[in-house]
Amino acid sequence: MRQGFRVLGVAIRSERGVFAVAVLSSAVYGVMTVASAWALGWATQNLVLPSLAEGRVADGALTTAVLLILGVALLKATGVAGRRYFAGVMQYRMQARSRREVTRQYLRLPLAWHHKHPTGQLLSNASADAEAAWAPLAPLPMAVGVVVMLVTAAVALVATDPVLALVGFLIFPAIAVLNFVYQRRLSPLATRAQQLRAEVSEVAHESFDGALVVKTLGREDEETARFRAGAEELRDANIAVGRVRGLFDPLLEALPILGVLAVLLVGAGRLESGAITPGVLVQVAYLFTLLAFPIRALGWVLAELPRAVVGYERVRAVLDTTGSMEYGSATLTGEKPAGLRVQGLGYSYGDSAVLHEVDLDVPPGRTVALVGPTGSGKSTLAQTFVRLVDPARGAVLIDGVDLREVARGGVSEAVALVPQQTFLFDDTVRGNVTLGLPVGDEEVWAALRLAQADGFVSALPGGLDTRVGERGTSLSGGQRQRLALARALVRRPRLLVLDDATSSVDPQVEAKILQGLRDTAQASTVVVVAYRMATIALADEVVYLEHGRVTDQGPHELLLPRCEGYRNLVTAYEREEAEREALDAEEAEKEEEVSA
Template sequence: MFMAAGGAALSAYIIKPVLDKIFIEKDEHMLYILPFALIAIYTFKSIGKYLQVYYASYIGLDIVTRIRDRMLEKILTFEIDFFNKQRSGELISRTVNDVERIKLVVSNMIPHLLRESLTIIILLGYILYLNPLMAIMSLVFLPLAAKPLSKLAKKMKVLSFTLQEKISDLTARLSEMFNSIEMIKANGVEAFELQKFKEENHLINKIGRKAVRTTEMVSPMMEILGSFAAALIIFYGGKQVIAGDMSVGSFFSFLTALFMLYTPIKTVSRLYNQLQDAVAASERIFSIIDREPQIKGGDERLHEEIREIRFDDVSLSYDGKPALKHISFTAKRGQKVALVGNSGGGKSSIVNLLLRFYDPDSGEITFNEHHIRNLTLQSLRESISIVTQRVYILKDTIASNVAYGRAIDEAKVIDALKQANAWEFVDELPQGIHTPINEFGTNLSGGQRQRIAIARAIYRDPQIFIFDEATSALDTKSEKKITEALENIAKEKIMFIVAHRLKTIENADKIIVLKEGEIVCEGAHETLLAHCEEFKHLHGLTQTEA
């Protein structure tokens, strides 16, 4: 940086001896020295620029890597409610696009700003040394630019923030579009989606043009002010040269330094405007990094055998809307507990509380004698495996999907696949458990995907299983085989089954019937058929659907 700035000043300085010694005094000796001095100056300057760019880029990349790591680390600590209310594309945009803007500042703008500022100081010192009066005259117009530059910077910050928000919206729309591509094509609404995309894309274009106009107004403004200064110096300096008070070399050296001085001043002004884009990006980034998770783990590790889970007068609401009301029940080791009820009854809310995706408004949930709030989130969730109706399949091999998050033990993977009734189709694949799966598992059937998800849950060997409509995509034969396998697994586990088809929970030790967030009945299958009207109603509905 010092080399680059010093090289710029030396470039202006060498004009004086070139003109005075070679062209006016006709000093042949200097003719052999100054060309080599010029080469040395520009070599010195170029090496300085290279070193500055290399090390600034290195630092910028390192900072960006750390910020991205820190952002994702923080995002992953946030509660489920945060993700339910945020669009995934927005989070992707902040993690990728906004952080990239910080990289441009650290690796490009700040070093450039420092180098140009240093160049200004050195050149300013040089023209003050050559002729203090002319130096003051040349800079008299600069204060006129202060107020307009300040206004442009404020406008640029607002435009940058708006532009980044709109880019986030566009990223979110693309994410939603590609995730819903089957629905889009099935409904023939490609033109409709394209039109919505175009509207947002054109709005970004419009805001971007405003930002360019705002940024580029700096350059002509500084050029015009510079021309007034140059005109004044040429007039006053020309009179000095004619009067013999100043040499031609000194005048041109001063004029060269002045032109070189206005270039970094103009650059610094423009960079200050562009920095507002990074300021807006940093505000969006640190709004995430500074946010505290609403669900925080305790200090107690759940390392012992879980004998009992107890809900004691638990209530829960989402944004003020009641979801569970005074729920109390106990689940013991070796029990299969089924949760049934109409949609909105509260089944999924109980699952959310077990995983501590949410905290109850009132009441207590305990694992053995440990209050759930006192347990570390890691040890709690390591004790639970969940399979939902919505199956999550990664773009990786079958083995990696089954062993997700853990080391791959091939024998254990195969055993889990067999228990999940998935080994038959996996064994027929050319690469077996090492067969790659497409994104979202598009090269597997719905039933195959669900069996892979069940195998993943079995592979974890947890103390608690949660099956939330986990066999809904399976045929009757596969469902029966998996149910039999789960019967064996459940002997040493606590198993929660959320079911719509009541046939799958006939052998449950306890069935909890929920309606509008309350437990209306609780007991074994036959007992409920005999004494619970709501269960009879649900049973009648499933019989009709069957």
Template sequence: MTTKPPPGVLRRGFGVLWVAVKEQPRIFTVAAVGSFVFAVTTIGQAYVFGAVTDRVIVPSIERGEAETSALALAFLAIMLVATLKVAGIIARRLGAGIMQYRLQAGYRQRVTRRYLTLPFAWHQRHPTGELLSNAGSDVEATWSPIAPFPFAVGVVVMLVGTLGLLVVTDPVLALVGSVVFPLIAWLTVVYSRRMSPLMTRAQQLRGEVSGIAHESFDGALVVKTLGRETSETERFTAKAHELRDTMIRVGRLRGLFDPVIEALPSLGVLVVLLVGTARVGSGAIDAGQLVRVAYLFTLLAFPVRAIGWVLNELPRSVVGWDRVQRVLTASGSQEHGDARLTGARGAALSVAGARFAYGDAEVLHGVDLEVAPGRTVAVVGPTGSGKSTLATLLVRLVDPAQGVVRLDGTDARDLAAGEVARAAALVPQSTFLFDDTVRGNVTLGADVPDEDVWAALRLAQADGFVAALGSGLDTVVGERGTTLSGGQRQRLALARAVVRRPRLLVLDDATSAVDPQVEQRILAGLRASDAGSTVVVVAYRQATIALADEVVFLDRGVVADRGTHAALSARSAGYRDLVTAYERVTDEVIA
């Protein structure tokens, strides 16, 4: 988090707290009442000790004998008030905890729900790391003041009561109180204002330190093979030292604040005693009253800091809240119609005048494409020509800014939710595996018999390595599971698409990490299968292209030419250059 705390942070922070109270009113009440009970029993404890001293300890020792009943009563009174206090503590802590965790859980669910409903185009505009921290640390930061919040509320109630009591006892002493306690709260705010830019800076530096480590370790092979370990360490050291120096500044500030905040109530008590002694002398109050006021001061000194803890967390909370809200209020979701697709075999696909832009940069400038059912079409084009974008349009991950994509003659936007996914499957360039078993990764929770899973794996040429895995279909892959090679991952992703018997299969360079021979077998298998699927394949390799019925040559966002591989090679120089480059390399080297 590198954002500076926004202005009006206190007001807005209270707004966030108010949201929390409105969402969890009951548990908040439990915690706040618990906190109040805690505060009152804290004073009660002092009162009981005073009473025990005055009525039991002093007289008994003076008289030289003790009544058993008086001692038992004293013991019971001490235990009773402590039990009440403990009840208050449990209600406060558990209540605050439950409230905080419920809010965290609720907002994490809301944020991820939103991630799942927002269109793919939105995801493309937001870096993964940011989205992860929105649901993780930002939600946590938002509700971080909740832990001390009920405590602080209880303290405020008690503080008001105390000041009332002071006013009744003696207005002059009340004046001292009304200086010391606000002073503590004010100092806490000043402290958090001074501290928050430093903490922000430290957080930023932590990010930078981590960035260097990430980059340097990722490039470890380069660093090692070029013998750059020392200069890399120097680069890292400079940043690590910057972080260290910032943290030492944090320490200075905190080192100053802590003792001051601790000394203030003590000094306050001394002022109360000085002033109070004079007041006792002038007969305004009696000594007993002064002693009680002095006790109150010492007792309140610690809880008052709870207010400071809440104030301290507010800037972080507001920043987190803003970031979470950005997700929750993000607009845009795909609209769906209610049309259904009824065909059983290959789908007819048509794209007319499709335009698409990322921000201001248009990548597709009016693409037209017709694919008859059951045909296999290869999309070929140089890097950046818009092939992957076209692939995402075909399965309606994104909608064209202009133009239309039709499946079986129906505008994809008119189809019911889930209908496109039922008919069409995209295997993207980069594979994503869920933290799940091989079976789970292929079926994605659908009820598919194992023999169908195996059939799909066979078609994707993945049955061999899956069978060799420790637990076959039950082997956990993905983040915490068995590590698979890039080619193996691609083949699993392919099986995942094939098992759904898609009527339209879109392969976006989906076999790039697979050996050419294996790729040949996969594509041949797809053509030979009885599903009769329509297949659109984005490809580089000539061998892949050669298997297509037709080739579409995409260049700079438009369809530059289309026809068979032979026809295109004969008439299009750009196409020829692109697909025959390997052969020319070979010829040059040999020559």
């Protein structure tokens, strides 16, 4: 409960003004609720009983009673409207703030952190957890305001009849014990339910994201069963939470009713003895019936606290994460191709070292091919060029500037990465190329021509306005890659990094793309992760990586005879084809001998 109150304190400090108005409105409602009991008691004593005794209604008493009841009702309605409106403003502001903070933190955190956290969990942190953290804010102003109502009612009860007040107050220790037991029972169940909600989101995201794999391999039933198991576990956890709340709420509501019964029993005896009047008994009994509502309001807040604590802690776990990228104030200005230098670079995934003391120098305007066997660290090295990850040791410099010293957004203004796995949004061709960049259609078409994509885009029904579907499903793999390349080129990068980004494009088109990058007026320094001989042959220089180290570097013609690993890698297909042809020839000779 202490943790829950700390969470509420964060919200109150953040929205002091809104919270104050909401509580004031709730206090008005609470005071007027108590006033309604006094008005009812006054009307009973001064209007109802005299009319029963005398057989007529006094005009002055009737008018006064009507004005009292209407005035109290009007003020109560004003308090209710103000309380609900400002409580909603407070709740939704805090939820929106948490979502923005979590999203900004996701953007700040390095890619290495995202590799360790499933997408479903991240979605849950930004949605369900942020919502749960501030769920108690809706009833909170009412609960705080009704404290005024409780105090006012208590004072009115004591002033009216101390004996009946003492009888009714016996319910409060019972309420305190009930709340304590409830918190202890519900907190672990709410924690488990919130965690399962994130796990179900993760399974759903994986299934939707891998729809092609699921469909092509016939795994629909297995994925359905996997989701069903998670959903049923979440269902059972929510039912367990609901069972505890279902037991708590009726007991909490029953206690004030028991207090009313006790007051009526004792009050009946005091009425017979003449210690109190009927109007006093009606007033006291009515006040205790009113206490049921504020107690329920407090219960609503207490009921939401365990879930709120869980949601808040999961959100804070993201916001308190260290390791976000730090930025300097340097800029990468200029329009000419950039020079790239790597000095003593090392990188590890956890305890697994991927890159070791990598040194690399790419002069401005050159095209360099990164070549190496699978797992040699090529893609990781390419990610350091655009600062998706920071090296554990060493540095990456562009035009002599360490990327860690560049201001936020400065690297993406000068460097562009086109990955092998292309992602397109469910948007138009223009939208996917510009991604909100304020450029005209002429520049878009220029980038498409350079990416050898203008031909198929022109043939689309709507040209630049054609929607490509979710993840670009209406296009082929090669077309998607060329649009992704155009997306990078329209930004006129000074350094362009292609991580096997033309693997789905035929060699002739690839040759035109690389040649165009070299000949165009917006020439860039190009680093291309390559596997195909046709791609490698177009590079000015080749850097060969093996086991995370640069083992050789130079023109393709020089590396081929002197570097055995490089030669075996790039000629693997040719050697396999030669061996196959030799075997076919040998079998043909044997068949001729047998025939002879």
